[in-house]
Amino acid sequence: MADPRTGALAATSSSPVAGRPRGRLRTGLGLIGPRHGRHTLPTDQLDTLALPIGDDGVVIGVDAEGRPAVLGLSSPTPYDVVLIGSLWTAQVLALRAAATGARVAVETGRAQAWMQMVHAMGGGQNGLAVHEVGRVPPQGASAGTPVLLVRDCGMRPPRGRVVSGPWQSVVTLLPYLSPVAPRLIRQARLVGVQRISPDEAAELGRTMALPRADVDALPTLPDGVTLWCADRDRQYVMTQPTDPEIGLLGTARRMD
Numbered sequence: 724m725a726d727p728r729t730g731a732l733a734a735t736s737s738s739p740v741a742g743r744p745r746g747r748l749r750t751g752l753g754l755i756g757p758r759h760g761r762h763t764l765p766t767d768q769l770d771t772l773a774l775p776i777g778d779d780g781v782v783i784g785v786d787a788e789g790r791p792a793v794l795g796l797s798s799p800t801p802y803d804v805v806l807i808g809s810l811w812t813a814q815v816l817a818l819r820a821a822a823t824g825a826r827v828a829v830e831t832g833r834a835q836a837w838m839q840m841v842h843a844m845g846g847g848q849n850g851l852a853v854h855e856v857g858r859v860p861p862q863g864a865s866a867g868t869p870v871l872l873v874r875d876c877g878m879r880p881p882r883g884r885v886v887s888g889p890w891q892s893v894v895t896l897l898p899y900l901s902p903v904a905p906r907l908i909r910q911a912r913l914v915g916v917q918r919i920s921p922d923e924a925a926e927l928g929r930t931m932a933l934p935r936a937d938v939d940a941l942p943t944l945p946d947g948v949t950l951w952c953a954d955r956d957r958q959y960v961m962t963q964p965t966d967p968e969i970g971l972l973g974t975a976r977r978m979d
Contacts, residue, residue, distance in 0.1 A: 781819045784949070784962035792951075792960040794913070796820055796894075797869035801887035804894040805907045807927075808917030808949060810979040813873055813896045814840060814972055815962055820871045821850040828862055829853045830883065831875040836979070843971055859884060864891035879903055898979070899923065905930050914952045918944040918977050933957075947975030 780795035794816075796802065806813055817827045818840065827850055829837050837853045844851050854860070856876050862885060864870035870891040874880055878901040887893040895907055900923040908914055908930060916927065921942045928938035931952060940959075941950065947962045962975060 781816065781823055783816060783819070783951075784947075784960040786958055786960055792958065794951075796871055796892045797823075797825060797890060798892060799866070799889050801889070802892040802913075803887050803907075803911045804892065804913045804915065805897065805904070805911040806894055806915040806917075806949075807897045807900060807904065807919065808915060809898075809946075809975075809977050810836060810875065810896065811972055811976050812915075812917065812947070812949065812962060813875060813894065815964060815968055816894065817851065817871065817873050818968060818971075825850070825869045825871050826862065826864075827851045827871045827873065828859055828885075829873045829875060830856055830859045830885075831873075832856050832877055833875065837875075839971065857881065857884060861885065862891060864888065866890055880907075900927055912953060915949045916941060916952070917949050918942060918946075946977050 780793040780797065782791050783794045784792050786792050794804075796804075806816075814837070817829065821827045821844065829851065831837060831853060832855070834853050834855070841851055841853055859872065862870040862872070868890075872883075872885055872887075872891065872893045874883060874893060874895045876895075878898060880895060880897075880903065883893070885891075885893075895911075897904055897907070900919060904927075914931065919927065919941050924938045924941040927933065927941070928935075933952075937950060937957065944950070944959075945961075947964075949960050949962065951958050951960055964972065964975060
């Protein structure tokens with residue numbers, strides 16, 4: 724709170740137990756630490772104070788202003804994501820989710836495309852496991868061990884045996900717009916779209932009620948750029964790989 728006498732902002736407050744008699748039994752919070760002076764900031768300098776605080780989650784890239792774009796995949800409620808885009812982007816997302824402590828399960832019909840990641844992460848013992856389509860076992864997700872399931876099952880993914888739930892999010896990768904896309908989009912809380920053809924963009928625009936500017940932009944998106952849509956919110960994000968990601972997966976690409 725601001726001190727009315729000095730016009731300064733107090734960053735810390737004095738301890739509520741400072742005035743207790745020495746030797747009185749202290750309970751609950753343990754020993755009292757050392758006393759330090761109050762840190763203050765004049766109110767006319769508040770505009771210079773910047774705090775890099777954002778949502779918890781996976782940094783999936785930067786927005787048009789260069790600010791980090793964060794995807795909160797660990798949720799106490801079911802969270803479904805549809806990504807109409809590249810395997811590269813899905814793999815970067817899986818790597819970064821594993822780096823935050825989530826366990827990643829991949830359901831795929833092209834296991835070989837994921838094996839390099841599995842080997843790089845310790846043979847599946849360090850947070851990433853690959854399963855055949857329809858063979859994903861129950862994951863036992865919890866707040867302490869959140870799970871991300873990536874479904875890389877082609878243009879017509881079958882209904883999954885393991886679905887989203889508390890602390891278990893599902894990302895369904897579609898290489899292009901497919902006949903099952905409208906159903907998956909209706910069920911999803913977040914949809915990511917990378918470069919698609921003009922005809923696909925027009926169809927997706929009708930399905931998702933996208934503005935004309937976005938429909939026109941989708942066929943021209945550079946590699947690594949995704950339009951993320953949630954309810955009425957839309958944001959273009961550039962996924963920029965780190966050096967280790969480039970060494971493992973290469974640079975951003977739309978075609979696999």
